[in-house]
Amino acid sequence: xxxxxxxxxxxxxxxxxxxxxxxxxxxxxxxxxxxxxxxxxxxxxxxxxxxxxxxxxxxxxxxxxxxxxxxxxxxxxxxxxxxxxxxxxxxxxxxxxxxxxxxxxxxxxxxxxxxxxxxxxxxxxxxxxxxxxxxxxxxxxxxxxxxxxxxxxxxxxxxxxxxxxxxxxxxxxxxxxxxxxxxxxxxxxxxxxxxxxxxxxxxxxxxxxxxxxxxxxxxxxxxxxxxxxxxxxxxxxxxxxxxxxxxxxxxxxxxxxxxxxxxxxxxxxxxxxxxxxxxxxxxxxxxxxxxxxxxxxxxxxxxxxxxxxxxxxxxxxxxxxxxxxxxxxxxxxxxxxxxxxxxxxxxxxxxxxxxxxxxxxxxxxxxxxxxxxxxxxxxxxxxxxxxxxxxxxxxxxxxxxxxxxxxxxxxxxxxxxxxxxxxxxxxxxxxxxxxxxxxxxxxxxxxxxxxxxxxxxx
Amino acid sequence: xxxxxxxxxxxxxxxxxxxxxxxxxxxxxxxxxxxxxxxxxxxxxxxxxxxxxxxxxxxxxxxxxxxxxxxxxxxxxxxxxxxxxxxxxxxxxxxxxxxxxxxxxxxxxxxxxxxxxxxxxxxxxxxxxxxxxxxxxxxxxxxxxxxxxxxxxxxxxxxxxxxxxxxxxxxxxxxxxxxxxxxxxxxxxxxxxxxxxxxxxxxxxxxxxxxxxxxxxxxxxxxxxxxxxxxxxxxxxxxxxxxxxxxxxxxxxxxxxxxxxxxxxxxxxxxxxxxxxxxxxxxxxxxxxxxxxxxxxxxxxxxxxxxxxxxxxxxxxxxxxxxxxxxxxxxxxxxxxxxxxxxxxxxxxxxxxxxxxxxxxxxxxxxxxxxxxxxxxxxxxxxxxxxxxxxxxxxxxxxxxxxxxxxxxxxxxxxxxxxxxxxxxxxxxxxxxxxxxxxxxxxxxxxxxxxxxxxxxx
Numbered sequence: 001x002x003x004x005x006x007x008x009x010x011x012x013x014x015x016x017x018x019x020x021x022x023x024x025x026x027x028x029x030x031x032x033x034x035x036x037x038x039x040x041x042x043x044x045x046x047x048x049x050x051x052x053x054x055x056x057x058x059x060x061x062x063x064x065x066x067x068x069x070x071x072x073x074x075x076x077x078x079x080x081x082x083x084x085x086x087x088x089x090x091x092x093x094x095x096x097x098x099x100x101x102x103x104x105x106x107x108x109x110x111x112x113x114x115x116x117x118x119x120x121x122x123x124x125x126x127x128x129x130x131x132x133x134x135x136x137x138x139x140x141x142x143x144x145x146x147x148x149x150x151x152x153x154x155x156x157x158x159x160x161x162x163x164x165x166x167x168x169x170x171x172x173x174x175x176x177x178x179x180x181x182x183x184x185x186x187x188x189x190x191x192x193x194x195x196x197x198x199x200x201x202x203x204x205x206x207x208x209x210x211x212x213x214x215x216x217x218x219x220x221x222x223x224x225x226x227x228x229x230x231x232x233x234x235x236x237x238x239x240x241x242x243x244x245x246x247x248x249x250x251x252x253x254x255x256x257x258x259x260x261x262x263x264x265x266x267x268x269x270x271x272x273x274x275x276x277x278x279x280x281x282x283x284x285x286x287x288x289x290x291x292x293x294x295x296x297x298x299x300x301x302x303x304x305x306x307x308x309x310x311x312x313x314x315x316x317x318x319x320x321x322x323x324x325x326x327x328x329x330x331x332x333x334x335x336x337x338x339x340x341x342x343x344x345x346x347x348x349x350x351x352x353x354x355x356x357x358x359x360x361x362x363x364x365x366x367x368x369x370x371x372x373x374x375x376x377x378x379x380x381x382x383x384x385x386x387x388x389x390x391x392x393x394x395x396x397x398x399x400x401x402x403x404x405x406x407x408x409x410x411x412x413x414x415x416x417x418x419x420x421x422x423x424x425x426x427x428x429x430x431x432x433x434x435x436x437x438x439x440x441x442x443x444x445x446x447x448x449x450x451x452x453x454x455x456x457x458x
Numbered sequence: 459x460x461x462x463x464x465x466x467x468x469x470x471x472x473x474x475x476x477x478x479x480x481x482x483x484x485x486x487x488x489x490x491x492x493x494x495x496x497x498x499x500x501x502x503x504x505x506x507x508x509x510x511x512x513x514x515x516x517x518x519x520x521x522x523x524x525x526x527x528x529x530x531x532x533x534x535x536x537x538x539x540x541x542x543x544x545x546x547x548x549x550x551x552x553x554x555x556x557x558x559x560x561x562x563x564x565x566x567x568x569x570x571x572x573x574x575x576x577x578x579x580x581x582x583x584x585x586x587x588x589x590x591x592x593x594x595x596x597x598x599x600x601x602x603x604x605x606x607x608x609x610x611x612x613x614x615x616x617x618x619x620x621x622x623x624x625x626x627x628x629x630x631x632x633x634x635x636x637x638x639x640x641x642x643x644x645x646x647x648x649x650x651x652x653x654x655x656x657x658x659x660x661x662x663x664x665x666x667x668x669x670x671x672x673x674x675x676x677x678x679x680x681x682x683x684x685x686x687x688x689x690x691x692x693x694x695x696x697x698x699x700x701x702x703x704x705x706x707x708x709x710x711x712x713x714x715x716x717x718x719x720x721x722x723x724x725x726x727x728x729x730x731x732x733x734x735x736x737x738x739x740x741x742x743x744x745x746x747x748x749x750x751x752x753x754x755x756x757x758x759x760x761x762x763x764x765x766x767x768x769x770x771x772x773x774x775x776x777x778x779x780x781x782x783x784x785x786x787x788x789x790x791x792x793x794x795x796x797x798x799x800x801x802x803x804x805x806x807x808x809x810x811x812x813x814x815x816x817x818x819x820x821x822x823x824x825x826x827x828x829x830x831x832x833x834x835x836x837x838x839x840x841x842x843x844x845x846x847x848x849x850x851x852x853x854x855x856x857x858x859x860x861x862x863x864x865x866x867x868x869x870x871x872x873x874x875x876x877x878x879x880x881x882x883x884x885x886x887x888x889x890x891x892x893x894x895x896x897x898x899x900x901x902x903x904x905x906x907x908x909x910x911x912x913x914x915x916x
Contacts, residue, residue, distance in 0.1 A: 034621040162895070163492040165844045200895070360818070360874050362845070386623045387820070387874075389847045416818050416845075416874065418895040437620070437658070437876040 022382075025455075029382050029448045031311050036444035039310070042303040043436045045073060046296060046358075050289035050431035057118070058283040058326035059091030059257045066282050067260050070298070070323045074264035077306060081267065084260040087336040089326045091257045092119055094286055095250025100194055100223050102236060104129055104246030110236075112229040113204045115287055116251045117178060117195070117211040117222040118329060127248030128153065128192045128221065134237050137177075138184050150189030153245050155237075156181045157230050160200045160421075167200060167417040168356070171424075174198045178209050182222040192221045192247050196230035197426070204228050205426040208285050210329055221249050261333045262323040266305055268454075270316040276450055277320045278304055278352040281327035281399055288429030292420060295431075296358025296439055298323050300413075303443035304450055315454045317349055324399040327355065331398055338402030348408040349458045352446055353397030357420040360438045361413055361445040363390025368409030372458060376411075379452050388445050390414055409458060413446055480840075483913075487840050487906045489769050494902035497768070500761040501894045503531060504754060504816075508747035508889035515576070515744040516784035517549030517715045524740050525718050528756070528781045532722035535764060539725065542718040545794040547784045549715050550577050552744055553708025558652055558681050560694060562587055562704030568694075570687040571662045573745055574709045575636060575653070575669040575680040576787060585706030586611065586650045586679065592695050595635075596642050608647030611703050613695075614639045615688050618658045618879075625658060625875040626814070629882075632656045636667050640680040650679045650705050654688035655884070662686050663884040666743050668787055679707050719791045720781040724763055726912075728774040734908055734916075735778045736762055736810040739785035739857055746887030750878060753889075754816025754897055756781050758871075761901035762908055773912045775807055782857040785813065789856055796860030806866040807916045810904055811855030815878040818896045819871055819903040821848025826867030830916060834869075837910050846903050848872055867916060871904055 036042075053069060056062035067084065074082040100114035116122075133148060134155045135141045141149065156177045160170040175198045182193045197207035204226045213219045225233065236243060262282065268274060280297020284290020301321045308315060325333035341348065350368075363383075366373050370393075377391045396410035404410060416438075423429040494500075511527060514520035525542065532540040558572035574580075591606060592613045593599045599607065614635045618628040633656045640651045655665035662684045671677045683691065694701060720740065726732060738755020742748020759779045766773060783791035799806065808826075821841075824831045828851075835849045854868035862868060874896075881887040 033623065037620045037623075162495045165491065165495075165899075167895075360876055418818055418899070419893050422893070435877050435880070437625075441623075441876070 025382050025452065028451060032307055032447045032451065033386050033444040035307055035310055036303065036440040036447070037437060040436070041306055042299040042443055043439055045299040045302065046291065046434060046439065047431055049295045049298065050291045054289050055286040056282065056284050056290060057092065057286040058089040058259055058329050060286065063259060063283050063325070067262055067325070070262040070282060073302060074262065077264065077309065079264045079266055079305060081265040083263055085263055085336060085340065086258060086260055087325055087332045088256045089259045089332050090329050091254040092329065093252055093254055095122060095252065097248050097250035098223065099246070099248045100225055101246045102233065102243060104244060112233065113206050113226040114223045114229070115206040115208050116249045117224055118208055118285065119211050120182070120222045120249060120251055121219045122251050123192065123221045123247055123249045127246050129244060129246045130191045131242040132237065132245045133242065134234060141184060141188060144188070146188045149185065151191055153247065154185040154190040154193045155233060156193060156195045157234050158196060159227070160198065162200045167421050170200050171198055171421055175209065178224065179211050182211055182220050183214050183217055186218045186220045190220055194245065194247065195222065195224050197224045197227050199227060199421040199424065201422045202227050205428050207424060207426045208287055209425045221247060223247055223249060259325045261325050261337055264302070264305060264321045266308060266315055266319045268317040269314050272318050274317040274347050274349045275320050276317055276349050276453055277322050278354070278446055278450060279322035279324055279399065280354045281324040281333070283326050283328055285328060285425045287427050288423070288425070289431055291429050291431050291434050292357040292423050293425065293429055294327065294355045296434060296442065297354035300354050300358065300439065300443040300446060304447045307443065307447045313451065317454045319450060319454065327399050334399040334402055341403065342406060348403055348406065350409045350411060350453050351400040351403050352411045352413065352449065353400045354413045354442060354446060355397045355399065356413065356415050356417065358434050358439045358442055359416040359419060361388060361415050361442045363388050363392070363414050364449065365392055365394035365396060365412040365414050366409070367394065367396045367404065368411070372409045375458065376449070382452070383445065383448055386441065386445065411449070413442060415442060483840050483910065486909060490765055490905045490909065491844050491902040493765055493768055494761065494898040494905070495895060498894070499764055500757040500901055501897055503757040503760065504749065504892060504897065505889055507753045507756065508749045512747050513744040514740065514742050514748055515550065516547040516717055516741040516787050518744065521717060521741050521783070525720055525783070528720040528740060531760060532720065535722065535767065537722045537724055537763060539723040541721055543721055543794060543798065544716060544718055545783055545790045546714045547717045547790050548787050549712040550787065551710055551712055553580060553710065555706050555708035556681065557704070557706045558683055559704045560691065560701060562702060570691065571664050571684040572681045572687070573664040573666045574707045575682055576666055576743065577669050578640070578680045578707060578709055579677045580709050581650065581679045581705055581707045585704050587702060587704045588649045589700040590695065590703045591700065592692060599642060599646060604646045607643065609649055611705065612643040612648040612651045613691060614651060614653045615692050616654060617685070618656065620658045625879050628658050629656055629879055633667070636682065637669050640669055640678050641672050641675055644676045644678045648678055652681050652683055652703065652705065655682045655685050657685060657879040657882065659880045660685050663886050665883045666745055667883045679705060681705055681707060717783045719783050719795055722760070722763060722779045724766060724773055724777045726775040727772050730776050732775040732805050732807045733778050734775055734807050734911055735780050736812070736904055736908060737780035737782055737857065738812045739782040739791070741784050741786055743786060743883045745885050746881070746883070747889055749887050749889050749892050750815040750881050751883065751887055752785065752813045754892055754900065755812035758812050758816065758897065758901040758904060762905045765901065765905045771909065775912045777908060777912065785857050792857040792860050799861065800864060806861055806864065808867045808869060808911050809858040809861050810869045810871065810907065811858045812871045812900060812904060813855045813857065814871065814873050814875065816892050816897045816900055817874040817877060819846060819873050819900045821846050821850070821872050822907065823850055823852035823854060823870040823872050824867070825852065825854045825862065826869070830867050833916065834907070840910070841903065841906055844899065844903065869907070871900060873900060
């Protein structure tokens with residue numbers, strides 16, 4: 001009997017502590033999810049950001065308003081530190097005039113659902129009227145060459161592949177045509193480009209997004225048309241090759257202006273010099289409300305701090321939300337953040353980005369050492385009850401990637417991607433497309449991970 | 459050298475076949491997903507069912523139209539067998555009149571967003587006008603007793619708990635008040651009941667659903683009001699306890715009528731007597747379009763057969779889609795299906811139900827032996843690339859549960875539940891709430907599972 005008792009005691013000592021700890025962690029994680037799912041702060045923050053401020057491209061009055069709003073939200077949370085971090089941003093301004101018209105001037109002219117791509121030059125008041133030539137890709141552009149392209153409007157019509165499960169892969173296959181299409185077409189003397197919107201969805205929304213020029217190649221105007229308009233234009237071209245298109249874009253680029261990252265912190269009780277950073281980006285494209293891209297990431301990462309406060313959990317390390325400015329155009333906020341962190345020798349234990357839409361969270365994509373990936377995987381059973389099943393080594397996000405060179409482990413929240421490109425960079429990216437519970441689950445998932453990283457180190 | 463070659467050959471024989479097979483299976487599963495994600499048949503089927511036929515409670519002309527439509531869809535697929543299976547169904551008819559009014563007859567009267575619960579008796583033309591008494595649950599009802607309840611309208615206001623990750627659990631905690639609230643309140647002489655809609659969402663949609671009487675207890679009318687109306691009524695009662703409500707419901711129950719399950723099959727090439735059945739239910743509540751509940755399950759399981767045909771895969775076993783009639787009211791289709799299967803000694807290898815909404819699929823809930831659960835889990839890596847990560851022992855669905863007594867392994871497709879009860883049984887359950895890709899993924903997940911069960915037996 002005694003022997004049995006003795007053995008039991010040893011077993012108890014050997015195994016009870018980790019089990020107890022695991023139970024404690026389960027309970028803590030449950031509290032994060034319970035509180036997040038029962039509290040509407042983040043959803044109401046998103047409502048304000050989307051419906052009262054709206055689309056907010058960097059350098060715009062709306063972006064400035066969003067900076068002040070973020071600061072006020074953080075100021076009202078009773079954090080230890082709240083401050084702005086200055087950065088210069090480009091100031092591209094969409095004009096009132098952005099039309100792409102088939103058969104311009106004719107009675108049966110067809111105005112397409114179109115928008116200027118971000119960064120595009122304007123067309124001048126009269127617009128550009130020219131024959132259209134459709135290409136599927138750069139190979140076709142090259143084959144046609146200057147002889148066929150010069151002076152024409154190039155229509156790049158490359159549908160996204162719906163067969164990818166992860167829609168970012170489909171997007172990755174076509175986004176390049178938006179970014180570099182004008183540059184490539186200009187090599188052959190094109191007058192302008194029209195690109196099929198970078199989405200799998202078949203609807204009438206044009207999707208904008210950044211495009212780039214090269215200094216040595218003529219800058220030509222670039223517009224996107226909706227996928228249904230692209231199908232329509234393509235079928236019109238079947239019957240009437242070389243039909244005429246008129247593009248009018250009154251967008252322009254003003255001088256650079258001042259903007260800010262917005263930062264808030266709960267200071268660590270034991271290791272204040274070790275920072276766990278998490279954030280989303282405050283700027284958004286101007287033709288929607290910047291709901292899923294990336295209002296949700298902003299309010300979710302602010303919510304992480306609210307959750308620690310609400311649950312009265314004092315972190316050992318410093319928890320820092322970074323509301324990044326200018327992800328969409330030139331990532332200036334990200335650069336300034338990384339530069340100043342390097343200058344000030346900030347020790348980032350981990351950096352987490354939320355910028356894949358505010359849909360149901362599935363897990364984390366981890367750009368870190370194998371040991372760190374293994375560490376995060378060891379917490380899987382704590383998060384699995386909340387649908388967080390994916391712990392993959394992989395890429396993170398644009399706003400934190402500059403921290404990589406300092407050896408910071410980077411992590412991206414992975415969410416359900418199926419609906420994301422229905423909204424992305426389009427007028428459809430509005431508050432009503434965000435489900436409250438899906439948003440809340442994302443906050444809790446990040447908070448849970450931050451809790452574990454803080455508790456056990458990383 | 460020879461020896462090495464010999465050993466290599468043995469290793470090849472020992473290990474190459476299963477590896478080769480796994481690769482083959484991966485490829486087959488990929489084809490199901492590729493095809494499903496690239497084909498719009500199921501989405502267009504759902505569009506027709508929801509927008510051309512609409513809400514279709516059993517016994518209604520719409521349900522009859524849906525039966526004929528399903529049969530035509532299956533007939534046009536070139537299957538081996540298509541037939542109807544007769545069942546008698548209840549015929550509850552919602553009236554034109556369904557109002558719940560606070561302060562009736564007064565100038566500042568407030569009409570609430572309300573609907574009759576399915577199966578409720580009507581109120582007569584004049585309606586029922588009485589004082590309201592709010593209760594949270596049956597304990598409170600019991601505490602108040604006949605003395606306080608008699609002649610009054612009982613308002614059961616029990617909010618669903620948002621803290622559950624899986625929203626069916628939240629629903630499970632409150633649906634009973636809808637089903638048995640009238641019966642329980644009638645025990646204490648209540649004149650009628652009004653219940654808070656069984657959903658976590660805070661909006662103005664009333665959610666209907668079946669309710670039951672007992673033969674020995676007086677049948678009193680029962681209506682649901684939206685959750686925001688419930689909050690409003692509750693706050694009005696704080697200021698003005700016992701305020702008056704008028705309920706008018708012109709619903710009624712007509713004699714039972716004939717309806718049908720609709721069945722389609724691809725006959726097995728090797729074991730035609732072994733049936734893998736899968737289905738959803740065709741009937742729906744009448745105040746929406748029956749999109750997520752359960753138009754999606756119907757078109758997804760029909761799609762499984764289309765996928766096998768499109769990929770030219772000849773199953774060894776018989777694949778059978780069962781489009782069930784009357785899940786919502788009395789599960790008569792399910793009973794007839796199970797009874798006739800028993801009578802005819804049909805050997806079901808597995809039965810799969812899709813009735814948890816057409817959102818992103820996560821996996822399967824498996825009501826089967828441990829060995830069978832293990833078998834399905836062994837296929838996890840084949841399905842994980844498509845987000846199918848959950849393979850849990852658990853309940854299945856109402857339409858296949860009667861097959862349990864014959865020892866049939868039962869399986870339910872588990873989908874993302876976060877948005878489901880925003881729509882469930884309400885006017886919001888419409889076609890536009892279904893995302894095409896999420897729908898397609900569900901079909902492919904079931905088709906993939908059916909493929910593996912057919913190939914390896916079960």
